[in-house]
Amino acid sequence: MKRFTLLAGVLLLFAASGMAQEKEPTKILLVPEADAGKTLAFTLEAMSVIEAKCLGCHSPSGKSDKAKEKLQWEKLQTLSGADAMAMLDEILEVLDKGEMPPAKMVEKYPNMKLTEEESAKLHKWAEASLAKLE
């Protein structure tokens, strides 16, 4: 019985540590506007949305290769000129069409859906960044 209790305790501890790891926020390397030099900078309100809704897939540790290939926010900030402009244009289009996060993802995790307010924050950031480049 003691052994069983001990084993159960170890398993419980293991599961709890796993859950704790899952809940740990993704460490992001986004450059906030205040610290930016020539890189494409992020406003704090845009960063909060990106961290909560986008980085799960669009970061080096993301699970989907397709998503990583399409966009990695950390790499985006190193782009300049035409490359940055093209990517911002695509981000705006995706936001306007409501294409992200993908419908399948939202179906599975409804809380991942971008609210109108979140979408507006990203839109505002992308438009302001484009204006600087144009």
Next chain:
Amino acid sequence: MIKKIVLGIGVLFVGLQFFRGTPPEVTAENPDDLLATSQISSEVSSLFRTACYDCHSNETRYPWYSYITPVSWFVFDHINHGREEVNFSEWASLRKSKKVRILKDLTEEVGEGKMPLESYTIMHGDAQLSKEQRDLLVNWAEGFSAEVMKE
């Protein structure tokens, strides 16, 4: 029995022709068109017309078979989708960032041989681009993108 099946298929085929769908509109006057509003060499212009314009402009040339159902469904849908992605007839009215993005996509898609689509070049042999023609378009797009950036 075979006669009845053949007759049935024939009746179905004729009946389908009443559900051809609407071909995307063709317009002769396109004041915002890329080739009309930009200084582009005749060689590059010619490549655009033969390899891109059927799906990515308002100047689509419909081959006779595109009006036959069910081919029409595929062709019309394909052209609608192509114009939605990129329509060179609307070039001058596009935002600068969109122009830059289109040119960037062009260098990638054409450079990697993904465009024109194989499903298109099978029926349009003249749209099949050689390595030299791809290079010509890619080099042009890179140079033109730099010009657009200065606008």
